Amino acid sequence: MTTRSRPTTAGPLDGIRVIEWGGGIAAGFCTHLLAGYGADVLQLGGSDLPPDHDQYLSRGKRRVIDGDAVIEELLDQAHVVVDSRSRAGSARIAPSAEQISHDHPGLVVTAITPFGLTGPYANHRATNIVSFAAGGIMALTGERDSPPLQSGGEQAFMLGGLQAFAATSTALFGLRMQGVGDLIDISLQECAASILEAAGPAWEYDGLFFERSGNTPRAEWGMYRASDGWIGVCCLARQLPAFLEMIGVTAEPRFMDTARSDADNHDLRQLIAAYMSERTQQEIVSIGPKFKVPVGAVKSVAAVAEHAPLIDRGFFDDTAYGRLPGRLFPGLPWADLEPPTEVPIDTVLTEWLDKDGRTP
Numbered sequence: 001m002t003t004r005s006r007p008t009t010a011g012p013l014d015g016i017r018v019i020e021w022g023g024g025i026a027a028g029f030c031t032h033l034l035a036g037y038g039a040d041v042l043q044l045g046g047s048d049l050p051p052d053h054d055q056y057l058s059r060g061k062r063r064v065i066d067g068d069a070v071i072e073e074l075l076d077q078a079h080v081v082v083d084s085r086s087r088a089g090s091a092r093i094a095p096s097a098e099q100i101s102h103d104h105p106g107l108v109v110t111a112i113t114p115f116g117l118t119g120p121y122a123n124h125r126a127t128n129i130v131s132f133a134a135g136g137i138m139a140l141t142g143e144r145d146s147p148p149l150q151s152g153g154e155q156a157f158m159l160g161g162l163q164a165f166a167a168t169s170t171a172l173f174g175l176r177m178q179g180v181g182d183l184i185d186i187s188l189q190e191c192a193a194s195i196l197e198a199a200g201p202a203w204e205y206d207g208l209f210f211e212r213s214g215n216t217p218r219a220e221w222g223m224y225r226a227s228d229g230w231i232g233v234c235c236l237a238r239q240l241p242a243f244l245e246m247i248g249v250t251a252e253p254r255f256m257d258t259a260r261s262d263a264d265n266h267d268l269r270q271l272i273a274a275y276m277s278e279r280t281q282q283e284i285v286s287i288g289p290k291f292k293v294p295v296g297a298v299k300s301v302a303a304v305a306e307h308a309p310l311i312d313r314g315f316f317d318d319t320a321y322g323r324l325p326g327r328l329f330p331g332l333p334w335a336d337l338e339p340p341t342e343v344p345i346d347t348v349l350t351e352w353l354d355k356d357g358r359t360p
Contacts, residue, residue: 011038011333016172017352019074020061022084023048025128025154026112026188028057029161030168031082035060036327036334039080042348043340044068053154055321060337064345071095075104077352079175080168084112088125101183108171108181110164116187126188131156135192140199143214159195160188218258219268223298224276230298231276231284239293246291247275 016039020031028049035041044067047054067074075081083097095103097111111117114126115134129150132138137156142149164186171182193200199210216222220235220243235243237258244251249271254264276284281297288295299307305323310316317326320339327334 011036011335013169013172014038016040016080017078018042018080018082019044019067019078020082020084022082022086022112024084024112025049025053025057025157026160026164026186027082027084028053029158030110030112030164031061032057032059032337033161033165033328034080034082034168036337037332038335042067042074042078044071047340055319055339056324058340059317059319059324060335061340062348063340063342064348065342066345067348070345070349073349074352075100075107077349078107080108080110080172082110082112082164082168086125087113087123098183101181104181106175106179106181108168108175108184110168110171110184110186112160112164112186112188114188116190117185121189128154128156131160131188131192134189135194136196136199137192140196140210140212142212144212146212148212156188156192160186160191163191163194216269219255219260219265219272220258222269224273226276226279226281226284226297229281231281232296232298233272234294234296242291243293246287246293247272249275 013034016034018031018034018039018041020027020041020043023043023045028047031039031041031043041061043058043061043063045065046063047058049057081097081100083100085093087093087096097109097117101107101109113122114124114131115121126134129138132150132155133148135156138148138150141151164184167184167186171184175181202208202210214222216224220233220240222233224231224233233243240256240258241251244255249255249268254260255268257264260268284295285297304310305316313330314334315326315330316323317334317337319337326337
């Protein structure tokens with residue numbers, strides 16, 4: 001019998017049985033986090049993820065190729081279904097997330113779709129770039145006079161998986177307290193729209209249109225090249241006097257207004273760029289706290305993997321594939337996630353048989 005690895009100390013989701021149905025990055029990230037915190041995750045069918053995503057997101061899970069044939073038996077024993085099956089081309093998939101929730105009220109059913117379970121685009125497919133654009137983020141990404149851009153990575157999908165994990169965990173708490181499951185409708189478009197920050201409310205309430213402004217929307221808020229890399233500055237209006245003192249620039253009235261003209265913004269950017277270019281990342285980062293100015297070094301992926309504070313708090317997993325991101329939150333037990341294994345469906349059904357009922 002093949003079993004999944006467990007943390008030395010029981011995780012917060014230990015004993016929770018999860019069915020991942022439909023695959024994809026968003027569902028994979030959601031169930032990756034569930035597995036890391038102790039849940040027993042079963043992937044139905046083979047993985048459709050690219051190899052690098054599969055190595056990261058499928059760790060700690062088991063797979064069954066023939067699970068669809070006994071889906072009702074699995075649903076009877078599970079606590080959670082993360083359903084990302086495509087609804088494209090048809091208003092009905094059998095059984096749908098809605099039907100599963102109706103027929104199994106003790107289940108938490110988390111549906112992850114591009115545009116939600118209802119509405120005119122409910123049956124549409126979407127790639128990451130479509131979700132990124134439809135959520136509005138692309139309108140703010142890139143230079144003002146250039147075409148909009150997609151940020152690196154699969155951010156829309158990963159954000160959807162993160163939101164699905166948070167909502168599923170909350171619904172599991174409700175299941176434990178009340179004995180009743182829930183149907184969670186995760187729209188990747190809505191998840192992307194949720195990180196528009198001030199841009200959404202500014203238009204809704206004030207009619208203000210935010211334009212793309214590149215990596216440096218204001219002189220005191222953006223990216224600068226240091227002598228050995230890049231530095232990020234995130235200075236609020238109240239921190240401007242201290243920031244100008246830090247870089248040795250006179251606090252002229254034209255620099256103190258965050259809505260300054262393009263010409264004044266250009267002049268201040270030049271002064272900041274000159275200061276940054278003459279110093280190393282470490283020099284700049286070390287002086288920032290003295291003036292209570294938020295500055296940070298932009299690190300490469302390799303440098304992040306060796307970042308001592310992240311290592312000290314147990315953020316990374318050292319795996320057969322190398323060092324990968326692990327737990328989101330320090331303090332909670334996190335499983336030792338091994339590569340995924342394929343198991344016979346009978347093995348899973350035998351393990352999941354629970355004569356005392358499904359409530360965790």
